[in-house]
Amino acid sequence: MGATKAEEFSVKDNRVARYARALAHPARVAILKLLISRQTCICGDIVDEMPLSQSTVSQHLKELKAAGLIKGDIEGAKVCYCIDEVEWNNAKNYMIDLFSAYKAADGKCC
Amino acid sequence: MGATKAEEFSVKDNRVARYARALAHPARVAILKLLISRQTCICGDIVDEMPLSQSTVSQHLKELKAAGLIKGDIEGAKVCYCIDEVEWNNAKNYMIDLFSAYKAADGKCC
DNA sequence: AAAATTAATCGTAATATTGCGATATAATAA
DNA sequence: TTATTATATCGCAATATTACGATTAATTTT
Numbered sequence: 001m002g003a004t005k006a007e008e009f010s011v012k013d014n015r016v017a018r019y020a021r022a023l024a025h026p027a028r029v030a031i032l033k034l035l036i037s038r039q040t041c042i043c044g045d046i047v048d049e050m051p052l053s054q055s056t057v058s059q060h061l062k063e064l065k066a067a068g069l070i071k072g073d074i075e076g077a078k079v080c081y082c083i084d085e086v087e088w089n090n091a092k093n094y095m096i097d098l099f100s101a102y103k104a105a106d107g108k109c110c
Numbered sequence: 111m112g113a114t115k116a117e118e119f120s121v122k123d124n125r126v127a128r129y130a131r132a133l134a135h136p137a138r139v140a141i142l143k144l145l146i147s148r149q150t151c152i153c154g155d156i157v158d159e160m161p162l163s164q165s166t167v168s169q170h171l172k173e174l175k176a177a178g179l180i181k182g183d184i185e186g187a188k189v190c191y192c193i194d195e196v197e198w199n200n201a202k203n204y205m206i207d208l209f210s211a212y213k214a215a216d217g218k219c220c
Numbered sequence: 221a222a223a224a225t226t227a228a229t230c231g232t233a234a235t236a237t238t239g240c241g242a243t244a245t246a247a248t249a250a
Numbered sequence: 251t252t253a254t255t256a257t258a259t260c261g262c263a264a265t266a267t268t269a270c271g272a273t274t275a276a277t278t279t280t
Contacts, residue, residue, distance in 0.1 A: 005239075009136035009139075023126060023127060025267085026127040029119075029127050032208070052269075052270090053270055053271075054228095055270060056268070059268080061228095063267095076277060078277090083215075088212055099198070099201070101146050114268070137238090165258080166239050168258055169258090170238090187247040187255065
């Protein structure tokens with residue numbers, strides 16, 4: 001039946017999953033890297049750089065924003081997007097926590 | 111139309127997305143943490159620890175294996191799963207690379 | 221004011237994910 | 251051998267994601 005059952009898992013695990021979900025599409029990874037590489041924030045230039053339609057890019061931006069990783073500021077007719085520093089560092093810490101929790105099992109395994 | 115268009119993006123971005131995808135469900139995060147916490151590898155104990163059916167857990171394991179993050183060793187009727195050290199470290203590096211590419215823009219942004 | 225630009229949203233189609241029960245497969249135990 | 255246990259896979263239903271064109275709403279430009 002239904003898709004999800006997320007409530008059954010810890011808040012932390014859901015948080016990690018949420019951040020990971022945001023990175024789970026190459027277009028979104030590419031967008032984030034674009035935002036990072038251009039110190040100054042961009043807007044619809046993102047669309048030009050992506051091999052996707054305007055509406056599709058807009059949806060990816062929406063998802064990144066929903067995950068908290070980016071924020072957008074309206075500047076007249078344009079919108080300026082950039083990394084949300086606080087959430088970004090938060091996500092970074094969650095990921096690092098997860099990945100560094102594992103210490104190579106000294107031959108105990110498989 | 112279709113879902114995906116992944117070929118349009120770089121191999122690296124696809125790789126990050128693939129790893130992220132594996133972490134994009136709280137059940138899979140929980141499974142990974144379980145495998146990490148029990149030094150010695152587990153098998154169907156995972157099923158007991160998860161609020162999901164055997165078949166669903168099996169599918170999550172399959173996805174984690176497909177992403178390369180874990181590997182399974184058949185031991186008689188049972189299967190012993192554990193973190194795949196090499197791929198794990200690889201994924202870790204990819205994530206750290208992405209997350210540390212961003213240096214707080216000194217007030218230039220939004 | 222009319223036309224053009226920018227970006228979000230709606231509607232829709234194609235596909236993927238999540239989840240479960242039932243079934244299949246293989247190994248161990250009785 | 252038959253029953254039991256352990257996992258994987260199949261088939262199906264519910265939902266979510268990805269993508270696009272068309273439309274909308276809000277600026278700017280002309």
